[in-house]
Amino acid sequence: IGTLSNDLEQKLSFNPAKKSNFILIKGYKSNYLHVAEVKVYGNFGDKPYIVDKNVTFGLEFNATTGAYVGKIDAKVKGGKSLNYSILGDVPFSINNNGIITLTGALNHNKIQSYNFKVKVSNGDLISEASVTVKLLSTHGVKAWRWSGISGGSINSFLDSSHYKNDLPDSSFFLDKFDFNENREDNFGQKMSAVLRVPKSGLYTFAIIGDDGTRFDFNGIENFAYKTYWGHYQDWDSAGKSRKIYLQKGEVYPMSVYLKEGGGLEGLSVGWKMSNEDTFSVIPSEYLYKEELNSTNVQPIFKNNISEFTVVKSENSIGDILLNLGAYDSQDELTYSIVGDVPFSIDEDGNIVISGSLEVKDYEFDVKVTDGTNEVVHHITIHSPVNTKGLNEAKEAFYDKARAFDGTQSVDELVSSFLAYSHKKAQNDYDLYITEPLDGKVWQFIENNPSIKEGLYASRFPIDPYSIKNLGDFLAKWKEDGKDDAFIQKYKNVALGLAINAKERGIFKEAVFGDTADH
Numbered sequence: 290i291g292t293l294s295n296d297l298e299q300k301l302s303f304n305p306a307k308k309s310n311f312i313l314i315k316g317y318k319s320n321y322l323h324v325a326e327v328k329v330y331g332n333f334g335d336k337p338y339i340v341d342k343n344v345t346f347g348l349e350f351n352a353t354t355g356a357y358v359g360k361i362d363a364k365v366k367g368g369k370s371l372n373y374s375i376l377g378d379v380p381f382s383i384n385n386n387g388i389i390t391l392t393g394a395l396n397h398n399k400i401q402s403y404n405f406k407v408k409v410s411n412g413d414l415i416s417e418a419s420v421t422v423k424l425l426s427t428h429g430v431k432a433w434r435w436s437g438i439s440g441g442s443i444n445s446f447l448d449s450s451h452y453k454n455d456l457p458d459s460s461f462f463l464d465k466f467d468f469n470e471n472r473e474d475n476f477g478q479k480m481s482a483v484l485r486v487p488k489s490g491l492y493t494f495a496i497i498g499d500d501g502t503r504f505d506f507n508g509i510e511n512f513a514y515k516t517y518w519g520h521y522q523d524w525d526s527a528g529k530s531r532k533i534y535l536q537k538g539e540v541y542p543m544s545v546y547l548k549e550g551g552g553l554e555g556l557s558v559g560w561k562m563s564n565e566d567t568f569s570v571i572p573s574e575y576l577y578k579e580e581l582n583s584t585n586v587q588p589i590f591k592n593n594i595s596e597f598t599v600v601k602s603e604n605s606i607g608d609i610l611l612n613l614g615a616y617d618s619q620d621e622l623t624y625s626i627v628g629d630v631p632f633s634i635d636e637d638g639n640i641v642i643s644g645s646l647e648v649k650d651y652e653f654d655v656k657v658t659d660g661t662n663e664v665v666h667h668i669t670i671h672s673p674v675n676t677k678g679l680n681e682a683k684e685a686f687y688d689k690a691r692a693f694d695g696t697q698s699v700d701e702l703v704s705s706f707l708a709y710s711h712k713k714a715q716n717d718y719d720l721y722i723t724e725p726l727d728g729k730v731w732q733f734i735e736n737n738p739s740i741k742e743g744l745y746a747s748r749f750p751i752d753p754y755s756i757k758n759l760g761d762f763l764a765k766w767k768e769d770g771k772d773d774a775f776i777q778k779y780k781n782v783a784l785g786l787a788i789n790a791k792e793r794g795i796f797k798e799a800v801f802g803d804t805a806d807h
Contacts (some may be wrong), residue, residue, distance in 0.1 A: 347540030350397040359538030361387040377405035398661035401581040425577035433457035441500035441550035446477030466558035491563040497527035498556035505544040524568040587662040588615040614638025620659035628653030645677035682709040
């Protein structure tokens with residue numbers, strides 16, 4: 290067509306007209322190429338002209354009927370009216386302005402992407418556009434961090450063996466490409482999100498951070514970058530991209546890199562349209578963690594623990610052993626355990642002891658489902674303890690304590706408590722002794738009341754609300770004429786009940802004399 294002769298605005302005309310699908314612009318000889326803007330004027334021909342014949346739009350996974358999807362931009366010679374129609378069985382419709390909207394229900398667990406044709410006709414001739422609509426996950430930014438990498442440049446991060454060969458040391462989510470903190474030195478961080486354009490027009494992007502930063506846009510590496518550190522949201526000194534036209538509803542993948550050496554760390558990615566004076570951080574409402582596909586709509590377990598050993602100090606019913614929670618940003622999850630084991634799993638994925646343990650290995654599956662997709666994780670839990678006797682004694686005591694109404698025998702409740710205390714003391718003291726206590730040791734303890742009482746008192750197991758009617762129990766004890774000798778024999782019981790009573794404000798005066806005062 291021609292050669293530009295200088296850096297001023299120029300117009301190239303020619304006759305006859307040339308027919309082309311694209312224009313190639315290249316640098317002249319050894320000169321660098323800096324293109325600000327090119328406008329092309331000419332005739333479309335008789336067929337409807339579609340500006341972009343292959344277009345990809347994005348839509349939130351939970352979008353409702355009537356949601357805006359995108360627009361097919363078409364023109365025709367002579368200003369004739371155009372008719373638009375969708376070819377294919379998809380939950381979308383298109384009006385005569387080329388605007389596509391959602392008209393049916395979405396099921397992101399079954400279908401994550403729609404592909405169809407749009408036909409544009411001027412009444413005589415037809416043109417077609419290929420359209421893809423991708424469903425998007427929840428708002429936000431995915432982030433991965435590799436620690437222990439020195440240097441402040443992006444290359445020192447991307448060229449490091451840790452980044453090339455290892456999984457990240459941590460992964461997390463951000464609301465947007467923007468943070469300012471001082472928590473760690475010597476790390477590299479990669480972030481990604483999908484941008485859904487809110488308004489058609491010319492955009493310029495900017496990036497600033499501490500230390501080196503890089504912004505890749507829609508597969509274009511180093512679309513904007515800054516090789517050294519800058520102050521938080523200092524847009525004047527930020528690295529800036531060229532202007533680019535973006536259409537409302539279209540989606541573009543973005544990747545951002547940060548290399549932190551020392552001191553403060555921060556990052557901001559901003560944008561502005563051609564009619565705006567200043568940059569601003571890209572809002573979270575236009576950023577999505579990822580495009581959905583058949584893999585990432587399924588629940589993903591947050592860790593891959595396959596074996597776990599019960600700690601001796603955490604083996605009681607109700608103790609949480611570990612978390613096997615899963616991630617699914619689109620759906621609520623339901624957990625269940627497959628197998629006859631003394632464990633349960635709560636709504637957060639915590640594995641909880643729900644029954645007595647034996648000295649054995651328990652193998653079972655944890656199943657999580659989002660209602661459509663189901664994922665199973667196999668785990669083995671090693672138990673070095675046997676808690677059956679302790680749990681049976683505990684439940685026997687609690688059954689009596691919770692039902693006590695003043696008609697039962699005080700001796701029976703005390704006896705039940707002592708049986709539980711004995712098991713509890715034996716279990717607890719096993720925690721601190723390498724070799725298990727054998728029968729001779731326990732016989733020695735049984736024959737020395739003061740030692741036995743000390744063991745029980747130091748591991749007193751009654752919680753303040755165990756006994757249903759503690760006031761009635763104390764009154765019954767007093768009425769039954771329990772004397773000082775009895776109290777001295779079971780002084781740990783008396784002391785514990787007195788403390789319980791005091792905490793619950795059940796009585797004003799000391800029931801057991803000096804023992805209760807102590």
